[in-house]
Amino acid sequence: MGLKRDVSLMTALRYKGQGPFLTYILHRIGGLGMAVFISIHLLASFLGGSGGRFVNNIYQNWAFQIFIFFCVLFHAINGLRITILDLFPKLIEYHRQAITIEWAAFLAIYGFAVFNIIRTALGG
Amino acid sequence: MEITIKIFRYDPEKDTRGHYETYVVEGDTNDRVLDVLELVKGKTDGSLAFRRSCAHGICGSDAMRINGRNHLACKTLVRDVGTNITVEPVLGLKVQKDLIVDMGPFFDNYKMMLPYLINENPPPADGKERLQSPEQRARFDETTKCILCAACTTSCPSYWANGDYYGPAAIVTAHRFIFDSRDEGASQRLHILSETDGTARCHTAYNCTEACPRDIKITKAIGEVKMAMVTGKLD
Amino acid sequence: MAKVHQFDVVVIGGGGAGLMAGLYASKSAKTAVISKMYPTRSHTGAAQGGISAALGNYEEDKPEWHMYDTVKGSDYLGDQDAIEFMCNEAIDAVLELEHMGLPFDRTPEGRISQRPFGGHTNNETGKPVRRAAHAADRTGHMILQTLYQQCLKNKVNFFDEYQVLDFIMVNGKAAGVVAVELSTGELHTIHAKAVIFATGGYGRIFEVTSNAYAYTGDGPAILFRHGIPLEDMEFFQFHPTGIYKLGILITEGARGEGAVLINGNGERFMPKYAPTVKDLASRDIVSRAIYTEIKEGRGIGGKNFVYLDIRPETVNKFAAMDGRTNPDGSPLLITGDTVLQKIPDIVDFCRVYLGVDPVTQLMPTQPTAHYAMGGIPTNKFGEVVIDDKNTVFPGLFAAGECACVSVHGANRLGTNSLLDIVVFGKHAGLRAAEYAKTAEFEKLPEDAESASRAEFDALRKGSGKENVYDLSNEMKQVMFADVGIYRNEKDMQTALEKVRELKVRFKDVTVSDTGKIFNTELLNAWEFGNLLDVAEVIALSALNRKESRGGHSREDFPDRDDKNWLKHSLVWNRNGKLEIGYKPVVITKHQPKARVY
Amino acid sequence: MAAKSRNLSIAKRGLMSFETIMWAFTRLSALGMYVLIIFGLIGALIMGARRNMNFADVMRWAFMPNVTHVENTNLPDTTPWASPLWKLTASALLVIAVGHGVHGLVVIADDYIVTARGRQIVRILSGVMILSMIGIGLYLIWTS
Numbered sequence A: 001m002g003l004k005r006d007v008s009l010m011t012a013l014r015y016k017g018q019g020p021f022l023t024y025i026l027h028r029i030g031g032l033g034m035a036v037f038i039s040i041h042l043l044a045s046f047l048g049g050s051g052g053r054f055v056n057n058i059y060q061n062w063a064f065q066i067f068i069f070f071c072v073l074f075h076a077i078n079g080l081r082i083t084i085l086d087l088f089p090k091l092i093e094y095h096r097q098a099i100t101i102e103w104a105a106f107l108a109i110y111g112f113a114v115f116n117i118i119r120t121a122l123g124g
Numbered sequence B: 001m002e003i004t005i006k007i008f009r010y011d012p013e014k015d016t017r018g019h020y021e022t023y024v025v026e027g028d029t030n031d032r033v034l035d036v037l038e039l040v041k042g043k044t045d046g047s048l049a050f051r052r053s054c055a056h057g058i059c060g061s062d063a064m065r066i067n068g069r070n071h072l073a074c075k076t077l078v079r080d081v082g083t084n085i086t087v088e089p090v091l092g093l094k095v096q097k098d099l100i101v102d103m104g105p106f107f108d109n110y111k112m113m114l115p116y117l118i119n120e121n122p123p124p125a126d127g128k129e130r131l132q133s134p135e136q137r138a139r140f141d142e143t144t145k146c147i148l149c150a151a152c153t154t155s156c157p158s159y160w161a162n163g164d165y166y167g168p169a170a171i172v173t174a175h176r177f178i179f180d181s182r183d184e185g186a187s188q189r190l191h192i193l194s195e196t197d198g199t200a201r202c203h204t205a206y207n208c209t210e211a212c213p214r215d216i217k218i219t220k221a222i223g224e225v226k227m228a229m230v231t232g233k234l235d
Numbered sequence C: 001m002a003k004v005h006q007f008d009v010v011v012i013g014g015g016g017a018g019l020m021a022g023l024y025a026s027k028s029a030k031t032a033v034i035s036k037m038y039p040t041r042s043h044t045g046a047a048q049g050g051i052s053a054a055l056g057n058y059e060e061d062k063p064e065w066h067m068y069d070t071v072k073g074s075d076y077l078g079d080q081d082a083i084e085f086m087c088n089e090a091i092d093a094v095l096e097l098e099h100m101g102l103p104f105d106r107t108p109e110g111r112i113s114q115r116p117f118g119g120h121t122n123n124e125t126g127k128p129v130r131r132a133a134h135a136a137d138r139t140g141h142m143i144l145q146t147l148y149q150q151c152l153k154n155k156v157n158f159f160d161e162y163q164v165l166d167f168i169m170v171n172g173k174a175a176g177v178v179a180v181e182l183s184t185g186e187l188h189t190i191h192a193k194a195v196i197f198a199t200g201g202y203g204r205i206f207e208v209t210s211n212a213y214a215y216t217g218d219g220p221a222i223l224f225r226h227g228i229p230l231e232d233m234e235f236f237q238f239h240p241t242g243i244y245k246l247g248i249l250i251t252e253g254a255r256g257e258g259a260v261l262i263n264g265n266g267e268r269f270m271p272k273y274a275p276t277v278k279d280l281a282s283r284d285i286v287s288r289a290i291y292t293e294i295k296e297g298r299g300i301g302g303k304n305f306v307y308l309d310i311r312p313e314t315v316n317k318f319a320a321m322d323g324r325t326n327p328d329g330s331p332l333l334i335t336g337d338t339v340l341q342k343i344p345d346i347v348d349f350c351r352v353y354l355g356v357d358p359v360t361q362l363m364p365t366q367p368t369a370h371y372a373m374g375g376i377p378t379n380k381f382g383e384v385v386i387d388d389k390n391t392v393f394p395g396l397f398a399a400g401e402c403a404c405v406s407v408h409g410a411n412r413l414g415t416n417s418l419l420d421i422v423v424f425g426k427h428a429g430l431r432a433a434e435y436a437k438t439a440e441f442e443k444l445p446e447d448a449e450s451a452s453r454a455e456f457d458a459l460r461k462g463s464g465k466e467n468v469y470d471l472s473n474e475m476k477q478v479m480f481a482d483v484g485i486y487r488n489e490k491d492m493q494t495a496l497e498k499v500r501e502l503k504v505r506f507k508d509v510t511v512s513d514t515g516k517i518f519n520t521e522l523l524n525a526w527e528f529g530n531l532l533d534v535a536e537v538i539a540l541s542a543l544n545r546k547e548s549r550g551g552h553s554r555e556d557f558p559d560r561d562d563k564n565w566l567k568h569s570l571v572w573n574r575n576g577k578l579e580i581g582y583k584p585v586v587i588t589k590h591q592p593k594a595r596v597y
Numbered sequence D: 001m002a003a004k005s006r007n008l009s010i011a012k013r014g015l016m017s018f019e020t021i022m023w024a025f026t027r028l029s030a031l032g033m034y035v036l037i038i039f040g041l042i043g044a045l046i047m048g049a050r051r052n053m054n055f056a057d058v059m060r061w062a063f064m065p066n067v068t069h070v071e072n073t074n075l076p077d078t079t080p081w082a083s084p085l086w087k088l089t090a091s092a093l094l095v096i097a098v099g100h101g102v103h104g105l106v107v108i109a110d111d112y113i114v115t116a117r118g119r120q121i122v123r124i125l126s127g128v129m130i131l132s133m134i135g136i137g138l139y140l141i142w143t144s
């Protein structure tokens, strides 16, 4: 009896009072994105042929580059924070500060990268 | 002052799904949200169901979502959340009626942690207390504060996704014993927590720490447990 | 279909007393603990300051002193055989809790730390002694957790969220209880040889109280309706320092750590009332002092509260004046950090509920209804006794706040209640198990649940003219105002009449929720009926006792009267009519004398 | 009072479980990847990346220092980029990243697959995936 315990993603995202729940979701998206990309990329390169080339050409596309670089960079920076805090639990008291620094670093590097990718794409 | 309170309602004997009701009551900014709920129940709709007892944040009965996040209704004042209040049951446990959820799985996880002092050696021969220095006592002070309200576990995205995860509250309990210098069951508990549904399910989302009404630094405690698993250091 | 369960011993209440009883009974008998809340929600968890035992970990102390202090604190109404028993058991009880894993605070030598508490003194110097063993300011929380954990370890059977509605007696013996499972609304019959009541207090009778919503006197009311008497119900303790308006408790431990009470003129007033121990006098005295200050216009801004001051500069100033010292003999000096470390929860309460930071600001406090000295009469083994000759009711036991042994007499000393619940909880459990070994199960009556069903039906069928919420507010107000700290004939008469009127009007309430699952409206109404029954007994006993003693102070009889009133009162319910009787006080070592602190 | 410190031997601390080992591996591999990536980045800069490559190309190289990743650049000569040193670095990165990434997928799967049997299947699949991806990857690296 009673309602199900399921929590939909929308409900989860609407939950307030989150710690850096957003970073948790983005970290996951980043990791997943990379893993899927790498698998397909490896397979495509291995099989080669026109199909393989077609797939690998998508990766040269600037829009895809912006996406995958987001995955890589966010996952890497956030992963570094998690690793450091996990290995030194004492530092967890400063997790809010860590997250602020993390976002600052991410936005700076990612902004620079997006700017560059678009400039290259526009042939500049 | 007028307080508008929107409450999640679900009557298992009539409804198949929940809905919201809005009530307007006369209250004061210094009222607890619990007082407002009592007022609604007392004056407007007696069938409203929620748990409460101590009314001052010590018994852990009344964890619920207030304006979208977990709080104890008795430790949240109207002045902190405003006069437009939304109250919903916590997430991740079955709703049994209105704001009451099934706490069974939560307590089952607690029991899994062997939540009692394990020390097979007889107490000192003089019959007196087992000695413990103030520093050793301080080591686990934080996690002795837990009132088992479930605010943490029901705010954890990992628990939402997977109800088999033991959850932060259970790990807090394990921490209380693992780091107690008198206890000798650390190894058993660490082994239980090293299973797939143990600490591996914690992805340091921090929702738990934010939600804890007793201000326990839960994520830190979990981190310490994980490190104890790797390094074996219990001090 | 009736659901029947069978156990040798059934314990009602999952608080400190109930868990201790359950733990000990289950060692040799098939035992179940029934609680209307998850046991960890019990109000034992709210106890802050500590549990007393003459461990002497900081300074000399002995059980005899503890006994004398308790007798004196009780205003000589406590039964001295029981008090002596409890104080002697205290040391082992506290050590046993430690062995069970309770995380007491520690002395530098690694022993259990202790702090001073009101009324606990060194009998030779008259100075406060450090007797309260504590775990920060959540001693009760730790006791509750530890006992629950031990019960889990020993696989005690729990019926969580089952509310007991009725007691089954057959042939003048206990035969079990009837309980409702909250999550389904089903009635269950628990057939047992021995029944232990440990349902806690009933402070919800009063408007301003430190007590939980669940403190509705279910146990005493159920038994009272079955003709078991209630003892010393006029004695209700008002704790001096409740948070203004809310009644949430600020532990006496705060004063133990050096806090002082300040009136509207900015003066420390306790030296006037208790020259030796000052702010650490026993509770009845401090509460009356506060009330007197307020009545004489020296409340803060003329209002009905005073300040409790634990700011380090104040504490240090007065500690120097009083010559208070640390355990090592150095002068008592505290800092803001000491406050945070010694009473963290209190600091938290003040910040949350008052927006006040005790380290730098004053805490507005007023006396709050706190503890029921009276209750179900028992002997020191927890056996319920039903008359002035202490006749034991076979198979029925009680322990904890709902019981009256009586070790608290007319006024309980702080920290003695936690001691009471562990000592008498344990003995009730042991005795009950022993009783169950030889006793037979009584045959259950045809329909044991009919009375409970009838009570529920009555609540559903009322005309609906009245509303429980309003009625209960009326009761709380009149009880707090007229049967509160100061009492007199006229006011108490008003209160008694009011309660009786409310009992009549209560027949007109109706419960709107027709469901079975978690019908909290129905149960709250039922609990209110219990409160009314208990309130009537309190008002009647108070009106009857024509003297002032401990927690019972009458303006019209301001003095203690040992000649006529050195006796316990008992009230019976004889088919709806209340009857008053008495029972002698057991006096062994300490003859009554004037009580000065 | 003197307190002696408490330590658990390796068998007793819960380290010898798949989850704990993988937890530690995830963190350590993360650090390892950082080292290798920064190594690749510095190498690229020394070998003249600033003049001849755009940002995306540098990144692609840093994250996987395989010579195919610099074929479409303006580099006059890619021989140094195909040296065994870089092939070794790329191989190390491949092994670590595949282990880390595929186990990451297992972690995510564990949130939704809770039966013992299901989890066993996921683990077996992940093993197959790790081995085949490393095989393919090494083949690509050492044949290009």
Ligand SMILES: Cc1cc2nc3c(=O)[nH]c(=O)nc-3n(C[C@H](O)[C@H](O)[C@H](O)COP(=O)(O)OP(=O)(O)OC[C@H]3O[C@@H](n4cnc5c(N)ncnc54)[C@H](O)[C@@H]3O)c2cc1C
Residues within 6 Å of the ligand: C012, C013, C014, C015, C016, C017, C018, C034, C035, C036, C037, C038, C039, C041, C042, C043, C044, C045, C046, C047, C048, C049, C050, C051, C139, C140, C162, C163, C164, C165, C198, C199, C200, C201, C210, C211, C212, C214, C218, C219, C249, C251, C370, C371, C399, C400, C401, C402, C414, C415, C416, C417, C418, C419, C421
């Ligand atoms: C704020 C506060 C601070 C205190 N501080 C101290 C202190 O520092 N030192 C000290 O010595 N004392 C202190 N006391 C007093 C002491 O805590 C209590 O008197 C004592 O804990 C009572 O324990 P108990 O086991 O009798 O009841 P409780 O712990 O209240 O347990 C009652 C149990 O009965 C159950 N129950 C009730 N009715 C029913 C029913 N109908 N059916 C089934 N179950 C039922 C409840 O669920 C609960 O589990 C304090 C009290 C308060 C309120």
Ligand code: HEM
Residues within 6 Å of the ligand: A027, A028, A030, A031, A032, A034, A035, A038, A075, A076, A077, A078, A079, A080, A082, A083, B202, B203, B204, D026, D027, D030, D031, D033, D034, D097, D098, D100, D101, D102, D103, D104, D105, D107, D108
């Ligand atoms: C510098 C590079 C990287 C760092 C620092 C890093 C760090 C981390 C860390 C610390 C975690 C654990 C998160 C947790 O348990 O909460 C993690 C998880 C994960 N990583 Fe990485 N990682 C890196 C590169 C990669 C790569 C290249 C891949 C893909 C192949 C990847 C895929 C994943 C996946 C799928 C997860 C699981 C996500 C989750 O649990 O939500 N990571 N990473």
Ligand code: SF4
Residues within 6 Å of the ligand: B145, B146, B147, B148, B149, B150, B151, B152, B153, B168, B169, B172, B211, B212, B213, B214, B215, B216, B218
């Ligand atoms: S850790 Fe905090 S939030 Fe979690 S159950 Fe305990 S008190 Fe509640």
Ligand code: F3S
Residues within 6 Å of the ligand: B155, B156, B157, B158, B159, B167, B168, B201, B202, B203, B204, B205, B206, B207, B208, B209, B218, B219, B222
């Ligand atoms: S919210 Fe959950 S993921 Fe970990 S840090 Fe807290 S338990």
Ligand code: FES
Residues within 6 Å of the ligand: B051, B052, B053, B054, B055, B056, B057, B058, B059, B060, B061, B062, B072, B073, B074, B075
């Ligand atoms: S009612 Fe006890 S914690 Fe809120």
